[in-house]
Amino acid sequence: MTYKLGIIGTNWITKQFVEAANESGQYELTAIYSRRESTGQKFGQDFNVDAVYTDLETFYNSGIDVVYIASPNSVHFEQVKTAIVHDIHVIVEKSAFSNPNEYAQIMQLLAEHKNVRLFEAARHIQQPNFKIIEEQVAKMPKISGATFVYEKYSSRFDEYLAGNEPNVLSRQFSAGALTDLGIYPIYAIIKLFGKPQASHYFATPLRNGADGRGIAILRYQDFDVTVEFGKGSNSHLNSEILGLRDTLVIGDIAEVLDITYYDADKVAHELSQAPATNPMISEAELFADMMTNKTETKTAYETLLTLSQTVNQVLFDLRQDAGIVFPADK
Ligand SMILES: NC(=O)c1ccc[n+]([C@@H]2O[C@H](COP(=O)([O-])OP(=O)(O)OC[C@H]3O[C@@H](n4cnc5c(N)ncnc54)[C@H](OP(=O)(O)O)[C@@H]3O)[C@@H](O)[C@H]2O)c1
Structure with missing residues (x-):
C-alpha cells in the first residue's frame, strides 16, 4: 500500500x-x-x-x-x-x-x-545499530551503571548569543536542551532499562529560563544512569554502559554509531554496521508496516506508544525537578 x-x-x-x-x-x-x-x-x-x-x-x-x-x-x-x-x-x-x-x-x-x-x-531507536545495542545489553551479566552524553552546539546558538530567542531554545515552544537533545539518550535509556524509579535534573538555564544544558540522573533498582546534554557546546565524550569487567561504548547515541564492546579481558569487539544513508528510513518502513498490518503489529505498536508516553512523563518529571515550566503546562 x-x-x-x-x-x-x-x-x-x-x-x-x-x-x-x-x-x-x-x-x-x-x-x-x-x-x-x-x-x-x-x-x-x-x-x-x-x-x-x-x-x-x-x-x-x-x-x-x-x-x-x-x-x-x-x-x-x-x-x-x-x-x-x-x-x-x-x-x-x-x-x-x-x-x-x-x-x-x-x-x-x-x-x-x-x-x-x-x-x-524517535528515529534512533529504530535503527539496526540500536537493536545491536539492545542485544548486547541483554547478554551482559550485570549492569553496574551508565553514562550517556549528547552535547552539540546548535546551529541556532549563534542567534541566541546575538540576543534573539530561537524557537528551539525557548520555553514558549516547549523546547530547550532536554526536550531537543536530552530526549535522544533518555529515549535510548528507557528503551533499554525501562522507566526509572526516580529522576533528577540539574539544569543550566539560559537567560530566558529555558535549559541550555544539563545533567540528569535516572535511578534504577541496582544502578544509576547519568545523562549529559546541551546545545551551547560540543562534547566529544562517548556514552558507555558498564557491566562488571565488560563495557559497551557508544560513540554517538543519536546517530547510533561506533558501538564497541570491551569484553572482560578488555578486548574490543566492533559491533556497529554501516548506517543507512538516510537515518529516517527504518522508522518510515516500520510505521508503514504498523499502519498496514494492524492486527499483526498490535502489541509492538502499543509497546512503542507506551514507550513514547513514558518518555514524555520522565521528561516532565525532570523539568519539574529543575523547576522549568512551559507555557503549555498551564
Ligand atoms: N528527528 C530529528 O532528527 C530531528 C531533527 C531536527 C528537528 N526535529 C524535531 O522537528 C521539530 C521541528 O524542529 P525545527 O528545528 O525544524 O523547528 P523550527 O525550525 O522552529 O520549525 C519547523 C517548521 O515549523 C513551522 N513553524 C515555525 N515556527 C512556527 C510557529 N511559531 N508556529 C507554527 N509553525 C511554525 C515552519 O514551517 P512553515 O514556515 O512552513 O510553517 C518551520 O519550518 C521539533 O519537534 C524538533 O524536535 C527532529
Whole structure:
C-alpha cells in the first residue's frame, strides 16, 4: 500500500523524512501545510508537489492518509488532535507533546478513533545499530551503571548569543536542551532499562529560563544512569554502559554509531554496521508496516506508544525537578 502523505513544517528535517518515505516506496507526498503559500511552494519544488495549504482544516480534508508533523514542539498537540479527529495517521517529531496532560488527552482521542496510529519519530531507536545495542545489553551479566552524553552546539546558538530567542531554545515552544537533545539518550535509556524509579535534573538555564544544558540522573533498582546534554557546546565524550569487567561504548547515541564492546579481558569487539544513508528510513518502513498490518503489529505498536508516553512523563518529571515550566503546562 502507498500512503498519501501530508507534511507540516518545512525545515530540513521534513525534507529528510520525505526522502526516506520516498525511498521506502510506501508513501507519496501529496499535500504540504505551511503558514505561508510561498514557503510551501518552495518546499514542494524538490518533490514536484504543488498542493500547498495554509489552512489546517483544508489540508486535513485533502485526502491524505498520514501526516508527518515537524513544527515546534508546542504546536504539535493541536495539529495532532485535529489529525486524529479527521482519522488521519500521525507521525509526530520528538518531543511529541509538552506534558502528560496533553498526552492523556491524545490517548483519549485515540481510544475514540481506533483505526488511527500515532507514532513519535524517535528515529534512533529504530535503527539496526540500536537493536545491536539492545542485544548486547541483554547478554551482559550485570549492569553496574551508565553514562550517556549528547552535547552539540546548535546551529541556532549563534542567534541566541546575538540576543534573539530561537524557537528551539525557548520555553514558549516547549523546547530547550532536554526536550531537543536530552530526549535522544533518555529515549535510548528507557528503551533499554525501562522507566526509572526516580529522576533528577540539574539544569543550566539560559537567560530566558529555558535549559541550555544539563545533567540528569535516572535511578534504577541496582544502578544509576547519568545523562549529559546541551546545545551551547560540543562534547566529544562517548556514552558507555558498564557491566562488571565488560563495557559497551557508544560513540554517538543519536546517530547510533561506533558501538564497541570491551569484553572482560578488555578486548574490543566492533559491533556497529554501516548506517543507512538516510537515518529516517527504518522508522518510515516500520510505521508503514504498523499502519498496514494492524492486527499483526498490535502489541509492538502499543509497546512503542507506551514507550513514547513514558518518555514524555520522565521528561516532565525532570523539568519539574529543575523547576522549568512551559507555557503549555498551564
Ligand atoms: N528527528 C530529528 O532528527 C530531528 C531533527 C531536527 C528537528 N526535529 C524535531 O522537528 C521539530 C521541528 O524542529 P525545527 O528545528 O525544524 O523547528 P523550527 O525550525 O522552529 O520549525 C519547523 C517548521 O515549523 C513551522 N513553524 C515555525 N515556527 C512556527 C510557529 N511559531 N508556529 C507554527 N509553525 C511554525 C515552519 O514551517 P512553515 O514556515 O512552513 O510553517 C518551520 O519550518 C521539533 O519537534 C524538533 O524536535 C527532529
